Amino acid sequence: MAITRLGPNNSTNISGINLTSQVTGTLPTGNGGTGATSFSPGKVLQVVNAHTGTQVTSNSTTYADTTLTATITPSSTSSKVLVLIQQSVGKSDHNTYGNIRVYRDSTEIGGAVAGRAIGYTANSDYVYVGIGFSNSFLDTPSSTSALVYKTQFNNNAGSGTIRVQTDSGQSYITLMEIAG
Secondary structure: OOOEEOOOOOOOOOOOOOOOOOEEOOOOOOOOOOOOOOOOOOOEEEEEEEEEOOOEEEOOOOOEEEEEEEEEOOOOOOOEEEEEEEEEEEEEOOOOOEEEEEEEOOEEEEEOOOOOOEOOOOOOOOEEEEEEEEEEEEEOOOOOOOEEEEEEEEEOOOOOEEEEOHHHOOEEEEEEEEOO
8 A cells, every 4th residue: 555645735845744643554564574565585584493401212213202393384385494403412322323303294304314323433331412413404395384393313223222402401493484
């Protein structure tokens, strides 16, 4: 909607306009705020951060949730979601190693590359790996519904114990909606 100036002095000189009584219509919102109708591709539209320090353990090859999760609702089906993960991992036993997978809802979008499992060392003691998994993924969900991103892990060897968020170590996930 166009902005219309009301009152007896409708000249092109706009100095001295009283916005509360002499202007009607919708004022545009600057910098991509509410009211904007288009965005340049590549612009960050929103950022969601989450973290967890809840320790979870596994001695199974079956994947389980790590409790690291975040939800984002894209504003357009053309938007992409940049997913940044830093996952804290620990293990016991030198033959123990694990894998991390990243999901959007029930769809796997990435994770540890098979054959390059996290935490494999020749050390037979308990080892706190720290940030054992750190990665980024550019996802194209083609959705404007709420999307849940999360990580899952397993004990690839099926022996010993793999831990995420060992001793309350923090894991982080950041989701950025990128205009498409």
